[in-house]
Amino acid sequence: MFGGTILFLMNDIVRDGDPVLRAVAKNVEFPLSDEDKKLAHDMMEYLENSQTPELSEKYGLRPGVGLAAPQVGVSEMMAAVLVPSNDENDDTPVFKEVIINPVIVSHSVQPTALSEGEGCLSVDKDVPGYVVRHDRITVRYQDMNGEKHQIRLRDYPAIVCQHEIDHLNGHLYYDLINKKEPFSLPDKNTVVID
Ligand code: NB4
Ligand code: NI
Numbered sequence: 001m002f003g004g005t006i007l008f009l010m011n012d013i014v015r016d017g018d019p020v021l022r023a024v025a026k027n028v029e030f031p032l033s034d035e036d037k038k039l040a041h042d043m044m045e046y047l048e049n050s051q052t053p054e055l056s057e058k059y060g061l062r063p064g065v066g067l068a069a070p071q072v073g074v075s076e077m078m079a080a081v082l083v084p085s086n087d088e089n090d091d092t093p094v095f096k097e098v099i100i101n102p103v104i105v106s107h108s109v110q111p112t113a114l115s116e117g118e119g120c121l122s123v124d125k126d127v128p129g130y131v132v133r134h135d136r137i138t139v140r141y142q143d144m145n146g147e148k149h150q151i152r153l154r155d156y157p158a159i160v161c162q163h164e165i166d167h168l169n170g171h172l173y174y175d176l177i178n179k180k181e182p183f184s185l186p187d188k189n190t191v192v193i194d
Contacts, residue, residue: 002054007042010060012072016123020070022170025077028100030146036078040098040144043067043080051084062121066160068167071122077101079164083157095157102141102165105150107134112191114159117182118173127174129182133162135191155193 014020028036050061068079079102083094112135117128136154139161143149153161163173178184185192 002052004045006049006055006059008046008067008072010062010121013121014071014073016120016172018073020073020075021122021167021172023070023075024170025068025070025075025168028076028078028142030142032100032144032146036076037144039069039072039074039076040078040080040100043069043072043078044082044096044098047080047082051082064121066164067121068164070167077168079168081157081160081164083160095153095160097141098144099139099141099161099164100143102139102161102168104134104137104162104165105140106138108136110135110189110191111185111187112155112159112193113185114156115192115194117177118159118163120163120173122167123172123174127177129174129177130185130190130192131159131163131173131176132185132187132190133159133176137162139165155191159193 046067047064049055050063056063065083066081069076078100080098082096085091085093111132113130113132118131137158138152140150
């Protein structure tokens with residue numbers, strides 16, 4: 001009825017405490033190996049499945065808009081991002097890409113944070129607080145075909161990409177939460193996104 005085979009389940013997601021989440025991932029070489037191609041497709045399929053209510057419910061998938069290779073135990077610079085459309089009359093995603101070897105080459109001074117804070121498929125506990133990030137970023141990455149891209153992202157998609165790129169460098173979202181005052185915003189110009 002919905003989609004094909006389920007590739008990754010919650011059981012496959014590495015949880016906080018596993019050293020792979022704290023390692024700096026290895027650069028990926030091109031052409032992609034068959035294993036890496038499958039990994040890229042499987043990660044994107046997890047996101048698609050997890051955003052399909054019937055499937056996320058049936059298989060107990062936590063919904064996700066991003067997934068980084070270290071989260072499935074592979075220490076490589078690869079992450080899937082699927083930011084769905086916010087227009088009910090158009091289901092074209094805002095951003096859908098497997099980003100490989102991504103680097104943030106420049107960013108705004110202006111900070112941003114999600115009003116509800118962040119969650120992570122690899123972190124079972126809830127850590128409340130603002131995760132302050134760059135509001136606008138320029139990211140250089142390669143796609144699955146090895147084509148090089150340099151794109152600008154802002155607000156929500158920029159936050160998602162920063163969360164994923166952080167994973168590739170061994171960082172978790174709660175590292176960025178102010179321990180004493182989790183909901184303080186030192187910069188008055190922070191864009192808070194609902
Ligand atoms: C990555 C995100 C955490 C904050 C913001 C949000 C969800 C994740 C983690 C920034 C990146 C996964 C990867 C959501 C979610 C909104 C869109 C579409 C329909 C449900 C879905 C729910 F699921 N975070 N989960 N966490 N991560 N928005 N949405 N909705 O995606 O750990 O490293 O399906
Ligand atoms: Ni995460």
